[in-house]
Amino acid sequence: MNQILTITFRLTVSCLLAALVMGSAFIITNKAKKHNEHVREQKVVYSLLGYSDQNPAPESVHLHEVYRYVVAEAGQQFIGYLVPAPHDAAAPFTFVALDLDGKMAFQNPVNAAEEKIREAEDRKLAILEAIGPGKEITFAEQTIVVTDNGQRxxxxxxxxxxxxxxxxxxxxxxxxxxxxxxxxxxxxxxxxxxxxxxxxxxxxxxxxxxxxxxxxxxxxxxxxxxxxxxxxxxxxxxxxxxxxxxxxxxxxxxxxxxxxxxxxxxxxxxxxxxxxxxxxxxxxxxxxxxxxxxxxxx
Amino acid sequence: MTNDKSISELLSRGILSENPIFKLALSMCPAVGISTTVMNGVMLGIAVFFVQVFSSVTISLFKNVIHPRIRIPSYTLTIATWVTVIDLVLAAYMPGAYAKMGIFVKLIVAFAIITMRLEMFACKEKVSDSFWDAVGMGLGFMVGMVVIGAFRELFGSGMILGYDVLGYKPLLFFILPSAGFFVVGLMMAFFNWIEVVYKQKKGAKA
Incomplete structure (x- = not known):
C-alpha cells in the first residue's frame, strides 16, 4: 500500500514537472510561431494576388480586413460586420449589424487600435463595449477586401x-x-x-x-x-x-x-x-x- | 559498468563501436524510412541529439528519486517532454524545416535508442558521464543517418544536399523505402569489416 502511494505521488510530481517544462516552452515559442503563421499567410495572400518577391505589390495596394460576427440579442439574431472606417473618421472601425433579411439593424463606431483588433479576444471585447450590454457575439470569419488606388x-x-x-x-x-x-x-x-x-x-x-x-x-x-x-x-x-x-x-x-x-x-x-x-x-x-x-x- | 570511462572513450563508443544504427541496430525505422537525403538525416539527427542529451541528463539528475517500478513510464515521460519542447522550438524558429520534418520529430518519443541509453547508462552513472554518453550516441545516430542519407541521395537521385553532382539518376530504387534495408545492411557490413581489419592490425602490432 505504502509503495503504491509513493509511486502515485512520484508519478504525479513528475507529470506536473513535465507539464511545467512543456508549458513554459509553449509560452516562449508561441509568439514566434504566431508571427511565422502571419508571415506565411501574408505570403499566400500576395501570391494569390499575383505578387511575389520579384514583383512586389505597389504602394497603392491596400488590404482591408472585415470580420463577420453572429450577434444574438434576446432571441433575435443579426449578422454583424466589423469594417474599417476611412482615415479621417473619428473611430477607426465601425460595427454594422444587419438583420436576417439583409436590412440595417444598428451600427456603432468601434474605437480600438489596429493591433488590438488583430487579436481575437481584444477584438471581441472592443466590439462588445461598442454595441452595449445584452448582446452575445460569436466570431464567424475574416475576409479581406483588396483595393488599388481605392478601387476594389x-x-x-x-x-x-x-x-x-x-x-x-x-x-x-x-x-x-x-x-x-x-x-x-x-x-x-x-x-x-x-x-x-x-x-x-x-x-x-x-x-x-x-x-x-x-x-x-x-x-x-x-x-x-x-x-x-x-x-x-x-x-x-x-x-x-x-x-x-x-x-x-x-x-x-x-x-x-x-x-x-x-x-x-x-x-x-x-x-x-x-x-x-x-x-x-x-x-x-x-x-x-x-x-x-x-x-x-x- | 565501470566508472572510470574517459570522455573520448564515451564519445567514440557512441559513434563507432556501439553506433546505434550500425552496431546496436536500434531505431531502424527512421534509418530506413526517411534517410533519403542528407538534409533529412541531419535534421532528424539534430533533433534526436538534443532529445538524447536532455533526457539522459534529466534521468541522471533524478536517478535517485525515480522509483524502480515505474522507471520506464518515467523515461517515456521525460522523453515525451523533451520531444514536445524540441517540436515547439523547431516549429517556432525553423518553420521551413519543420514543415518537412514535423511528423517525424513527434515519432522520436518511440525511438528505442533513447530509452535504451536511459535504461543502460543514465540511470546508473554520473551526470557528466551520462552527458558525454548521450552526446556520443546522438552524434553516432546523426552520423549514421547522414551516411545512409548521402548514399541513398547520391545513388537514388544523383544529388548531394540538393545539388546535382552526377547529372543523372543512377538507380531510383535507392530512394524507395525498401532500399533502406539494403543500404543499412551494406553499411553494417562495411563498419564490421573496418573493425575486423583494425583489430587485426592492432593484433599484429602487439
Missing amino acids: IAYLLGGKFPGFKTFIAVMMALDPKYTLLGFEVLEHEEDPGLGAEIEQDYFKNQFKDKPFEVLKGLDVVKAPLPAEYQKALEGDLDEAEIAKLMEKYRGNDIYALTGATISSKFVTDGLKGIAKKYAYRLGALDSVLKEQQIAVSF
Whole structure:
C-alpha cells in the first residue's frame, strides 16, 4: 500500500514537472510561431494576388480586413460586420449589424487600435463595449477586401471545410465580379499521393479564372485529365498556348484526382460554397452601406 | 559498468563501436524510412541529439528519486517532454524545416535508442558521464543517418544536399523505402569489416 502511494505521488510530481517544462516552452515559442503563421499567410495572400518577391505589390495596394460576427440579442439574431472606417473618421472601425433579411439593424463606431483588433479576444471585447450590454457575439470569419488606388481589385476569403479525413483549410481570391483568381491549401491531412494532390498545380490551377457563373454550378467529373490541359496547368507550355488552353477548358467541370474523387469533390464544393455565400453576404452588406451612407475604407 | 570511462572513450563508443544504427541496430525505422537525403538525416539527427542529451541528463539528475517500478513510464515521460519542447522550438524558429520534418520529430518519443541509453547508462552513472554518453550516441545516430542519407541521395537521385553532382539518376530504387534495408545492411557490413581489419592490425602490432 505504502509503495503504491509513493509511486502515485512520484508519478504525479513528475507529470506536473513535465507539464511545467512543456508549458513554459509553449509560452516562449508561441509568439514566434504566431508571427511565422502571419508571415506565411501574408505570403499566400500576395501570391494569390499575383505578387511575389520579384514583383512586389505597389504602394497603392491596400488590404482591408472585415470580420463577420453572429450577434444574438434576446432571441433575435443579426449578422454583424466589423469594417474599417476611412482615415479621417473619428473611430477607426465601425460595427454594422444587419438583420436576417439583409436590412440595417444598428451600427456603432468601434474605437480600438489596429493591433488590438488583430487579436481575437481584444477584438471581441472592443466590439462588445461598442454595441452595449445584452448582446452575445460569436466570431464567424475574416475576409479581406483588396483595393488599388481605392478601387476594389480582389476579395480574399479564408475557409475551412471537411475533407476526406479532417478539415481542409484554404485561402481563396475572387475578383470584384467573383471570378475565382486562385486558391491555396493552408492545412490538410489528406492521404499522401492521393488526396494530398489537391496541393498540386495541375489540380489547383483548374480552378483558376473560373467565372462566377461557372463556379456556381461547378462539379467534378471522373474522367482522365487531357494531356494538353495538364501541360498547360503545370506551366510546361509557352504563355500564349497556356492562355489558349485555359480558355478552352474554362467552362468545364473539375477533373477529379485519380483515386481521390472525394477529396476533389469536397474541395470543389467547399470553394463553391464559400464563394456563393460571400457573394450573397457582400451584396447585402454593400447595399446597406450605400443606403445608410456608412463610410468605409474600401 | 565501470566508472572510470574517459570522455573520448564515451564519445567514440557512441559513434563507432556501439553506433546505434550500425552496431546496436536500434531505431531502424527512421534509418530506413526517411534517410533519403542528407538534409533529412541531419535534421532528424539534430533533433534526436538534443532529445538524447536532455533526457539522459534529466534521468541522471533524478536517478535517485525515480522509483524502480515505474522507471520506464518515467523515461517515456521525460522523453515525451523533451520531444514536445524540441517540436515547439523547431516549429517556432525553423518553420521551413519543420514543415518537412514535423511528423517525424513527434515519432522520436518511440525511438528505442533513447530509452535504451536511459535504461543502460543514465540511470546508473554520473551526470557528466551520462552527458558525454548521450552526446556520443546522438552524434553516432546523426552520423549514421547522414551516411545512409548521402548514399541513398547520391545513388537514388544523383544529388548531394540538393545539388546535382552526377547529372543523372543512377538507380531510383535507392530512394524507395525498401532500399533502406539494403543500404543499412551494406553499411553494417562495411563498419564490421573496418573493425575486423583494425583489430587485426592492432593484433599484429602487439
